[in-house]
Structures are given as structure tokens and as C-alpha cells.
Amino acid sequence: xxxxxxxxxxxxxxxxxxxxxxxxxxxxxxxxxxxxxxxxxxxxxxxxxxxxxxxxxxxxxxxxxxxxxxxxxxxxxxxxxxxxxxxxxxxxxxxxxxxxxxxxxxxx
Amino acid sequence: xxxxxxxxxxxxxxxxxxxxxxxxxxxxxxxxxxxxxxxxxxxxxxxxxxxxxxxxxxxxxxxxxxxxxxxxxxxxxxxxxxxxxxxxxxxxxxxxxxxxxxxxxxxxxxxxxxxxxxxxx
Numbered sequence: 001x002x003x004x005x006x007x008x009x010x011x012x013x014x015x016x017x018x019x020x021x022x023x024x025x026x027x028x029x030x031x032x033x034x035x036x037x038x039x040x041x042x043x044x045x046x047x048x049x050x051x052x053x054x055x056x057x058x059x060x061x062x063x064x065x066x067x068x069x070x071x072x073x074x075x076x077x078x079x080x081x082x083x084x085x086x087x088x089x090x091x092x093x094x095x096x097x098x099x100x101x102x103x104x105x106x107x108x
Numbered sequence: 109x110x111x112x113x114x115x116x117x118x119x120x121x122x123x124x125x126x127x128x129x130x131x132x133x134x135x136x137x138x139x140x141x142x143x144x145x146x147x148x149x150x151x152x153x154x155x156x157x158x159x160x161x162x163x164x165x166x167x168x169x170x171x172x173x174x175x176x177x178x179x180x181x182x183x184x185x186x187x188x189x190x191x192x193x194x195x196x197x198x199x200x201x202x203x204x205x206x207x208x209x210x211x212x213x214x215x216x217x218x219x220x221x222x223x224x225x226x227x228x229x
Contacts, residue, residue, distance in 0.1 A: 034215035036153075043203055043219035044153065055217065087153055091214035095167040097143075097155040 002026050002090050006100035012108040019075040021103045023066075023088035031067045032092035038102075039084045047086075048073065075105070083107055110134035110218060112187075112204045117223030124194050124227070130187040130204030130220055138162075138182040141207040143216065144189050146200040156202070157189065172198075194227045201225075 003026040013019045023033065031051040036044035046055040048064035051071055061076040075082055088100040116128040130142070144156040157178040158167045166178055177190040187204055201224050205216035 032212060032214070036216075038153075043221050044216070045219070046208075046215065046217050049208065049213070049215045049217075089153075089215065091212070094214065095155075095158065096169050097158075097214065099153040099155070101152045 001096060002029060002093055002098050004088055004090055004098050004100040006086075006088060006103045008103060009101070010104045010106060012106050013078050014108045015080060016077050017108075019078055019082075019105055021073040021075075021086055021105070023071040023073070023100050025069045025071075025090055025092075027093075028068045029090045029092035032090060033064075033066070033071050034089045034091065035062075035064055035073045036087045036089065037082075037084045038087065044087065078105070112206065112218060112220035114202065114204050114220045114223035117202065117225045119226045119228065120194055121229050122195060122227055125190070125192045126194065126225060128189040128191065128202055128223055128225070130189075132185045132187070132204075132206075135218075137185040140209070142180060142187045143205045143207065144176075144178060144187075145203045145205050145216070145219075146198075147203070147222075148197070148200040151200075154200075158207075159187070191225070194225075196227050199225060199227045 005024045007022045033051045035048040038044040052064045063074045065072050085102045085104045087102050113131045141160050143158045159178045175193045179188045201222040203222045204220040206218040208217040
């Protein structure tokens with residue numbers, strides 16, 4: 001099973017600032033990585049797939065990068081609606097499909 | 109509107125059974141593979157099961173293998189999860205999630221709002 005590890009667990013950021021979230025895979029997964037955003041009481045929403053492709057309707061301030069085992073989600077200028085929990089998920093080698101434990105982005 | 113709507117959750121005693129349903133609308137249901145993903149209270153996401161568009165291939169997570177059965181009815185645009193021998197640790201919100209499309213696009217591009225299952229005596 002591929003283990004996904006996200007860091008940090010919590011990120012405190014001021015509105016307008018840049019946020020950088022990390023995700024590491026326990027073995028190489030090429031670019032088969034997705035990022036999701038989840039707000040309290042809501043279902044997850046797809047942000048990024050293929051490590052760097054934004055899903056339909058996702059603002060350009062969200063960007064993804066990386067391949068192999070190291071991946072990054074960057075939010076260039078945090079808006080109030082971006083405070084949420086973010087999960088990475090690998091789909092290179094499954095079952096099982098595995099998620100990271102999440103990074104909570106909170107207001108500083 | 110393209111959507112997935114889960115139902116069937118509720119309170120069940122340990123050892124009990126429950127059948128979850130997921131109703132799809134706004135897209136051609138039979139063109140997509142589907143999944144169940146769960147989230148325990150205050151915890152992260154856990155993939156549970158996958159079924160291909162024609163039900164030819166099914167996968168389960170080890171945590172629930174032998175206790176759940178995934179199925180679908182393309183004529184009714186519906187996905188199901190039969191859960192048996194439920195344990196306290198199965199308490200979670202259960203989401204229906206659609207796969208984006210053809211391989212290797214095994215990420216979830218559409219999610220339902222979830223249905224809460226509480227296992228407690």
C-alpha cells in the first residue's frame with residue numbers, strides 16, 4: 001500500500017498570503033496525484049489532477065507541482081473561501097487508493 | 109444538474125447491517141466507474157470500494173473486505189453499499205464518488221454530500 005504523508009498538519013496563513021502544502025508518497029507514483037479541498041460539513045471538491053492540472057472551475061491561484069514522490073499545492077494569494085482542509089490522493093497503484101491525512105489551512 | 113445523492117444512513121447497533129444508496133442524475137451513469145469513500149468524525153478520507161461501469165470489476169479496502177458488497181443498477185442510475193457486521197469504528201460519513209473517466213484517471217471528480225452512519229449500542 002502506498003502511504004501518503006502531508007505536511008504540515010496545520011498551516012496558519014493571513015488572507016492574501018501564499019500557502020504551500022506538501023504531500024509525499026512512500027513510493028514513486030509518477031504524476032498520478034490529485035488534490036481535494038474540503039470545507040466543514042461539505043463533501044471534498046476536486047482541485048488538481050495529474051499533479052498539476054486544475055479541475056474545471058478552479059481558480060488560477062491554485063497550482064500543483066511535483067512528480068515521483070514529492071508534490072506541492074500552492075495557493076498564491078489566500079482568499080477567505082480558501083480556508084479549509086486539503087487532501088492529496090494517489091491513483092498510480094491501487095487498490096487501495098490512498099489519501100494523505102490532510103492539511104488544515106487556517107486564518108492567522 | 110450533475111449530482112450524486114446518498115441515502116440510507118442512520119443509527120445501527122454493532123453487528124447490524126445497513127444498505128446505503130447513491131442516486132445519480134445529470135450525466136450518463138453507465139459511462140462511469142464509481143466508488144464509496146468514508147470519513148470518520150474529525151478524521152481523514154478513506155477509500156472503501158470501487159465498481160466498474162459494467163460491474164465487471166470490484167475492489168474493496170481491506171478494512172471492510174468480507175463485510176461490504178458494492179453493487180449498481182444502471183437502469184436505475186443507482187449505486188449501493190450493503191454493509192454487514194458493522195463495528196463502532198465504521199461510524200463515518202459515507203460518500204459516493206465518481207471516477208473521472210477512463211484509465212488512468214482514477215481520481216474522484218464528483219462527490220455526493222454523504223450519508224452518516226453511526227454504529228452504537
